[in-house]
Amino acid sequence: MASRKKARIPRVGFVSLGCPKAASDAEQILTRLRAEGYEISGSYAGADLVVVNTCGFIDAAVEESLDAIGEALDENGRVIVTGCLGAKGTIVQDTHPAVLAVTGPHALQEVMDAVHAHLPPRHDPFVDLVPAQGIRLTPDHFAYLKISEGCNHRCSFCIIPGLRGPLVSRPIGEVLKEAETLAAAGVKELIVISQDTGAYGVDVRYRTGFAGGRPVRTRLYELCRELGELGMWLRLHYVYPYPSADDLLPLMAEGKLLPYLDVPFQHASPRILKLMKRPGDVDKVLERVTAWRKAVPDLTIRSTFITGFPGETETEFNELLDFLDIAQLDRVGCFAYSPVEGAAANALPGALPEEVREERKLRLLRHQEDISTQRLEAKIGRTLTVLVDDIDEEGAIARSQGDAPDIDGVVYIVDGHELEVGDFAEVTITDCDVHDLYAELTPMRAVP
Numbered sequence: 001m002a003s004r005k006k007a008r009i010p011r012v013g014f015v016s017l018g019c020p021k022a023a024s025d026a027e028q029i030l031t032r033l034r035a036e037g038y039e040i041s042g043s044y045a046g047a048d049l050v051v052v053n054t055c056g057f058i059d060a061a062v063e064e065s066l067d068a069i070g071e072a073l074d075e076n077g078r079v080i081v082t083g084c085l086g087a088k089g090t091i092v093q094d095t096h097p098a099v100l101a102v103t104g105p106h107a108l109q110e111v112m113d114a115v116h117a118h119l120p121p122r123h124d125p126f127v128d129l130v131p132a133q134g135i136r137l138t139p140d141h142f143a144y145l146k147i148s149e150g151c152n153h154r155c156s157f158c159i160i161p162g163l164r165g166p167l168v169s170r171p172i173g174e175v176l177k178e179a180e181t182l183a184a185a186g187v188k189e190l191i192v193i194s195q196d197t198g199a200y201g202v203d204v205r206y207r208t209g210f211a212g213g214r215p216v217r218t219r220l221y222e223l224c225r226e227l228g229e230l231g232m233w234l235r236l237h238y239v240y241p242y243p244s245a246d247d248l249l250p251l252m253a254e255g256k257l258l259p260y261l262d263v264p265f266q267h268a269s270p271r272i273l274k275l276m277k278r279p280g281d282v283d284k285v286l287e288r289v290t291a292w293r294k295a296v297p298d299l300t301i302r303s304t305f306i307t308g309f310p311g312e313t314e315t316e317f318n319e320l321l322d323f324l325d326i327a328q329l330d331r332v333g334c335f336a337y338s339p340v341e342g343a344a345a346n347a348l349p350g351a352l353p354e355e356v357r358e359e360r361k362l363r364l365l366r367h368q369e370d371i372s373t374q375r376l377e378a379k380i381g382r383t384l385t386v387l388v389d390d391i392d393e394e395g396a397i398a399r400s401q402g403d404a405p406d407i408d409g410v411v412y413i414v415d416g417h418e419l420e421v422g423d424f425a426e427v428t429i430t431d432c433d434v435h436d437l438y439a440e441l442t443p444m445r446a447v448p
């Protein structure tokens, strides 16, 4: 009997650039590809075509994305482009006319349509099987959970609303289901992301959705309350200092939500904030920070700032340094203003030379170093629960509740060789530097 020739499994290469939101889009595409029986190739040569997930946030990211597309075209020749750069006019097609298709961000169906058109799936029920939690780009023990797409704000330095559109919240039942699946797969830490996490549900007027047959409002408080029941560390990014953030503090005090807030303040001069089209009541913000710390003394506050915004005077920059002195933030990231193509702020008068923007950035970071170090020094001698991210010859590398992956510091456990990635451990903090803590295991280290 003649044997039937089996069709070769179609293989897709995947290159993903950009922020956690882009990574989350990538995970959804990879999950669908695997669910439809495509194999993911680790090399250009082994792939039938390559999907490049791009970033278009700042000029450097645009260049990096265009280079990545060029490399994929050189090495493979058949390339589909998705992500933020795809929403920026015809820059991709103009630079690389040979690409097969271009979509914007958050365009799962369009990407799949393009893949189907250029590389039809092979029908095989066995390769359709994928893990229930989908394909993730993060390690097994933590995962990003995207709760909405787009943004209703119009910050003058930002083009994201133009790229990703207005706020669209995911149905709360769908978000909770995804979180339950991740918990069942062994994820220990869930990191909630969006462009504006506090605004979750605004677009649907906080309508009541359903989770496991129960009515639940589409609102951040209810979402965190429900997620907090799943037993994972729960961390929020991109929460704005609006009154709704105050509601989250009781959940932190109850241990349902990590005592960690990532609040992008961006500046502290009322005039600059107004030009940025962001809330400008700095005194209110400081009052709020004080009240948060009173309610949850262990709260870690992370923020980001922009230096050298058009027209920023030396006095206004110094207002920002004074704000840092008063706010005593734990972690601070800083960008020198970058005139992103298409941003309204580029038309403002008083553009500053790059050296000034960069010099102020360095000055801000140096100024914050002392504050961050002092806040870490206050932890020396304390016992903390940490989550292990990595093991190397010098011990274990973990994070405390105050450290988000990739952007904050780590906890080096000098005697943690026998721990495993994904373990929780109790450690005693022995030392620190500007960003990181050093620790030893406390006796009875294992946390069940």
Ligand code: SF4
Pocket: 151, 152, 153, 154, 155, 158, 159, 160, 161, 195, 196
């Ligand atoms: S910077 Fe402003 S406009 Fe841009 S995503 Fe954030 S809140 Fe929205």
